[in-house]
Amino acid sequence: MARSHGRLEATVLFVRPRGFTDDWTRSDLWRRASAIPGVTPAIDPLGEEARRFGAVTSGQCAVYEANGALVFSGGITGARGHAGDNAGRGAILALLANEPNRRATTSVFGCALHGKECNEGEEQTRAY
DSSP: OTTTTTOOOEEEEEEEOTTOOHHHHSOHHHHHHHTSTTEEEEEEETTHHHHHTTOOBTTEEEEEOTTSOEEEEEESSSSTTOOSOOHHHHHHHHHHTTOSSOOSBOOEEEOBSSSSOOOTTOOEEEOO
């Protein structure tokens, strides 16, 4: 977001599982996301919005143009819990710069959003 120079708005969905309250969802990660300019966190009860957008793994990102066209879908980390440069981040920055030959998809690393829980150390991936 820092390198988007205000040309990107992001909604970060926080899936709230059945039996949990909105307060449970508003964690430290929620507060960190809220502090990023251009980011709006939102509670996603039971992952309904995630399903609507086809997200199956935490960390999955979709970028849409103003006309609603999907231009990127994938992960924006190089590995689970990784921060820094990676293919997804590069792809989105290339989109913002209108660079040719940019990637439209990358692998996603994280926990499954629906169904089985992600155990500590377990990595779920989904490649597009």
